[in-house]
Amino acid sequence: MAVITMREALNQAMREEMRRDEGVFLMGEEVAAYQGAYKVSKGLLEEFGDKRVVDSPITELGFAGLGVGAAMVGLRPIIEFMTFNFSILATDQIINSAAKMRYMSGGQFKIPIVFRGPNGSAFQVSSQHSQALESWYAHFPGLKVVMPSTPADAKGLLKSAIRDNDPVIFLEQERMYGNKGEVPDEEDFLVPLGVADVKREGTDCTVVARSMTVPLALKAAEELEKQGVSVEVIDPRTIRPLDIETIVNSVKKTNRVVIAEESHAFCGVGAELSAQIMEHAFDYLDAPVKRLSGADAPMPYAKNLERLALPDVERIVKAVREVSYLD
Amino acid sequence: MSELKVTPMRPRTQSEGASAGAGVAEERDERDRIDPAELQDEHEQRHQEQLKHIEHVDNETLLKMLYQMVLIRRFEEKSAESYTLGKIGGFCHLYIGQEAVAVGTLSALRPDDYVLTSYRDHGHALVMGTSPDEVMAELYGKIGGCSKGKGGSMHLFDADKHFLGGHGIVGGQIPLATGVAYATKYRGTDQATLVFFGEAAVNQGAFHESLNMAQLWKLPCVYICENNQYGMGTSLKRAMSISDVSQKAVAYGMAAEFVDGMDVLAVRAATERALERARKEYLPSLLEIRTYRFMGHSMSDPGHYRTRAEIERYQERDPIKVFGDNLREKGLLDDAGLKEIEGRVRAEVEHAVKFADESPEPPPEELFTDIYANPIKK
Numbered sequence: 001m002a003v004i005t006m007r008e009a010l011n012q013a014m015r016e017e018m019r020r021d022e023g024v025f026l027m028g029e030e031v032a033a034y035q036g037a038y039k040v041s042k043g044l045l046e047e048f049g050d051k052r053v054v055d056s057p058i059t060e061l062g063f064a065g066l067g068v069g070a071a072m073v074g075l076r077p078i079i080e081f082m083t084f085n086f087s088i089l090a091t092d093q094i095i096n097s098a099a100k101m102r103y104m105s106g107g108q109f110k111i112p113i114v115f116r117g118p119n120g121s122a123f124q125v126s127s128q129h130s131q132a133l134e135s136w137y138a139h140f141p142g143l144k145v146v147m148p149s150t151p152a153d154a155k156g157l158l159k160s161a162i163r164d165n166d167p168v169i170f171l172e173q174e175r176m177y178g179n180k181g182e183v184p185d186e187e188d189f190l191v192p193l194g195v196a197d198v199k200r201e202g203t204d205c206t207v208v209a210r211s212m213t214v215p216l217a218l219k220a221a222e223e224l225e226k227q228g229v230s231v232e233v234i235d236p237r238t239i240r241p242l243d244i245e246t247i248v249n250s251v252k253k254t255n256r257v258v259i260a261e262e263s264h265a266f267c268g269v270g271a272e273l274s275a276q277i278m279e280h281a282f283d284y285l286d287a288p289v290k291r292l293s294g295a296d297a298p299m300p301y302a303k304n305l306e307r308l309a310l311p312d313v314e315r316i317v318k319a320v321r322e323v324s325y326l327d
Numbered sequence: 328m329s330e331l332k333v334t335p336m337r338p339r340t341q342s343e344g345a346s347a348g349a350g351v352a353e354e355r356d357e358r359d360r361i362d363p364a365e366l367q368d369e370h371e372q373r374h375q376e377q378l379k380h381i382e383h384v385d386n387e388t389l390l391k392m393l394y395q396m397v398l399i400r401r402f403e404e405k406s407a408e409s410y411t412l413g414k415i416g417g418f419c420h421l422y423i424g425q426e427a428v429a430v431g432t433l434s435a436l437r438p439d440d441y442v443l444t445s446y447r448d449h450g451h452a453l454v455m456g457t458s459p460d461e462v463m464a465e466l467y468g469k470i471g472g473c474s475k476g477k478g479g480s481m482h483l484f485d486a487d488k489h490f491l492g493g494h495g496i497v498g499g500q501i502p503l504a505t506g507v508a509y510a511t512k513y514r515g516t517d518q519a520t521l522v523f524f525g526e527a528a529v530n531q532g533a534f535h536e537s538l539n540m541a542q543l544w545k546l547p548c549v550y551i552c553e554n555n556q557y558g559m560g561t562s563l564k565r566a567m568s569i570s571d572v573s574q575k576a577v578a579y580g581m582a583a584e585f586v587d588g589m590d591v592l593a594v595r596a597a598t599e600r601a602l603e604r605a606r607k608e609y610l611p612s613l614l615e616i617r618t619y620r621f622m623g624h625s626m627s628d629p630g631h632y633r634t635r636a637e638i639e640r641y642q643e644r645d646p647i648k649v650f651g652d653n654l655r656e657k658g659l660l661d662d663a664g665l666k667e668i669e670g671r672v673r674a675e676v677e678h679a680v681k682f683a684d685e686s687p688e689p690p691p692e693e694l695f696t697d698i699y700a701n702p703i704k705k
Contacts (some may be wrong), residue, residue, distance in 0.1 A: 025513070051513065056540075057536075057539060057540065059536040059539065059540065061502065061532060061533055062502050062505070062532075062533060062536025062539070062540055063502075063536075063538055063540070064502070065499070065501070065502020065503050065506060065533060065537070066503075066505045066506035066509055066537075067501065067538060068503055068505040068506060069443075069503035069504060069506020069507045069508075069509070069510070070507065070509050070510040070513070071503060071506070072491060072503065072506070072507065073491075073507050073510045073511070074510070075510045075513060077506075092496055092499060092533075093499070093502060095501075096495070096496050096499060097494075097496075097499060097503060100699050101492075102699070103697050103698055104474060104477055104482040104484075104492075104493075104699065105474050105477075105482065105484035105486070105492060105493075105697075106472070106473070106474035106475030106476070106478065106697060107475065107479050107483070108474070108484050108485075108486040109484070109486060109491075109701075110700035112700075113338070113390060142698055142699070143697050144699075144703075153634055164701050165699075165700035165701045168700050193367075194374050238703075240701045264602045273568060292446055
């Protein structure tokens, strides 16, 4: 097993898939000559050339639509948004074209495109650059939404996403690009979409976390272990389609749930999880589902305020204790 | 930037004091008030050019083009009828008056070229080869429709014929087409992509983003603006600071041409020039094809924004009448020939209505099919 960073894992995934299939190409701002704004595409231009690794103008709506058009006739584009905040400009093409093309044509087209890039908080980049958009995109049938939290998941899921014949919104996290983790040395390591992962087993409380909150939840679980509380951490990995079965099985075991997320609570993925848990496991709950979400405010610049706006280990610990009626 | 040969017809420029008045048809620009005497020379010159164009095209193609224009016209008239009978729901955007654009442009294509257009797509679908049966059934929302009844009037698609739709968001098809052209160049083939949009779409950011990328990366895409002079109820004078659409290409260093859209062979010739550039040099072009829709924006448009007189003036230049008259002058068409064409068209359109009426509604399961190519079940 190799120990590599999240960014190296993503780089390997793209490299392997581009070697495997001539139709895969990467387009985005600074992905080629600059080696990637966050260095995720480092070295790809050198290996594959400028036909397959393409620096685009700052023209998100245009190049997102270009990607969808290319996908309609059989190429497999990877469209990078420097951050998903900028994907908002491209939303018309993602939601009205990519998500709908197959359905409104009665099944005549498939759109094997991946839109990827960092999503959610960064370091003091203020409100326009810190948005978590997963619930936006997960709202629409026709899209798949993936959020890896480890290098292994990132590599395996990105490879699967590229091979998937549907539009995949692949949400990374800038603050995790440097995180290290073990990645299997297999020649073709794939992680399937639509399958949640039990990141840590436990018996007293389930914490459903995703992306940035997964390492936080794992740290919180270690803290809680010392306090005599056994926490199970579930990482859905794919938001849509959601593997609710794995989550519900956990709730049936522990009877308590905390959802830890960076996004706002209102209409966030946590709201969806709460509704589905209530629907499928109502009789198993010993306490209401607790959502620990990002503050209901635009992200502030000031360091202390930003810290207040996001879930952290301390607050996850507190939330678990709360649903366990321990304080 | 290389120059395309520009046809003699010049676009009318907007007057200095263009009014920004209300939606009701206002006092027309002086030059729109056509003085027959002044324009007689120009009309005659155009007439002579049209006759010359006919000499460059074989008879079979000429008659096929006339047939297609008549087919579109009768099909659209029948659609209007069906709409008022409640058999077609939602939006229905008719192509009446613009037939020369679809027929002229698409007559220059190879079967392996690609086409995308807006929601005013019935004409394009028919010329690309989708059967009138499948188009009418789609309008009726039946399973026999080209999109299995799940698209409707605005979303006709025919993958086999390389007709890539039928798009509802104004200008949404423009970046898509740019991507299709990107893909054909990526693969090293000489296929071309044509994308149609109205003049109002030219104000969308997506148009500008696409033209920039196409010229920057040399993509074989032909951008065709069907300028029917009204974006729904807004005349182009009220929507554009510069109403000469072909001039927009200057900002991108792209070749452009202004074309008389009531003259089907002028449209064909301009398209051939643009296709040559796309295939031989991978260079894009912008064609502004000036045309006119005789009906409203859609079936629900009361049309208060233009005068009856203006519509009638354009109907004198009905592209089917103009083409038909020219073919007669050249001895290629007579009353019997036209009657035969109308008869065949009537039969096709009536068959389409029958097919659509008899085609079943999509079964309930169809609500949930075709959402994903790789559905993930647990």
